[in-house]
Amino acid sequence: MVTENAVIVHEASKTDKRLVAYLVPHQGQVIENTALRDFLKERLPDYMIPSAFVTLENLPLTPNGKIDRRALSQLSVSNYPLSEKTFVAPRTSDEELLAGIWGSVLNVERVGVHDNFFELGGHSLLAVSLLAQIEQQFGKQLPLAALFQGATIAELALQLNSTDTTNSWAPLVAIQPHGTKRPFFCLPGAGGNVLYYYQLAHHMGIDQPFYGLQAVGLDGETAPETRVEDMAIHYLQEIQTIQPQGPYLLGGHSFGAWVALEISKQLQLKGEKVARLAIFDTTVPFNQPIGIDWDEAQWITDVAHIIGSLLDRELEVSYAEFQQLETQAQFSYLHEILKQNGWLISIKQLQALVKIFKANCQTNYVPQAIPATPLSLFKARDIPLVSQASTQMESFSQHLKQEASWGWGQYAEGLVDIHVVPGDHHTMMSQPNVQVLAEKLRACLDKVQSA
Known part of the structure; x- marks a missing residue:
């Protein structure tokens, strides 16, 4: 059926990576992508199955006759349908409009109504842009978690026509609610958005329920919470x-690990058991708020640098420029810069993002009377210093990182289970690095699932 093949990680940007298979069929053969995908599913785990299959007459070769993977990486995959399901064209005007938005955001020419946003290469930043464009076109604001409730055009069209808005911005987000295993509850970093956990949840497997707890205030209407203890009470409820009773499986990335620690404490004070607390790339709290003397222009500049890094773009922004503007004008200016760089977000959502990031960074949490808890620490191999906040955090935590457990040993039951995973603080959660993280986390949780 196939005479030659090569599989590479196609990197549109450092946050948009997909496995792509390039195939040369036998003469006269036609490769059916759906049949090929079904064949591979019987033999490989999901994370090893390519997102796209591209048929070529010949594979490019280097002068010494080897497959030229660099040349393959330069080929566009935007013209190839990535859905594993039979293509179904938009059937209504709403679906037609949504398909156009998806094509623009994901840079694909043809999108079916049953294609999955994340399987087409969507990630948390693209999701924000997608929902902003939907709000602009339809005049309705969907919550960021809407894509977990339905990640296809058909499902989003139903949400847009629904009149049920009950708890649409509730903290608990069912990222992957199915399976027979004990659920894993995970807290996000200082941005408060759980969309970036999709890949981790996906690679944990279909039998591992995975819930995120998003920050209060993402709707742009509610004020963010400012005390870790209050967040923990809210999230615990x-x-x-x-899951009314333990044992519980908890986790947290960056700032979210501190909230998870406090939730663990409050559960144990109620007599419940925490079977495992997973810490993703952060030290214990260092008792020093970030940016305590910053003005609004510094916070907006810092968020701009973080967004630029995640988008893999050099945004032309400076603190001096923002400082000359009134606060509302600062947001309008950043909004325009982001739009010019292909990332659409409403000003309301941008303001909410900065408010939550600022509130979480300035939280001065001092753990008190923490019961001994089984702990796993997942350290990112690389250290990004893309913003003043991350530079300050690194400075404040440097003394803690001199010790292997990054200070978590004082709260651990026994030794801290330590793992080093590929990527940096952000890219450890994205392809292809997240596959390694998921494999190690799954092994940790499976050990205590029957406890």
């Missing part, structure tokens, strides 16, 4: 609507 949400967790127990899903």
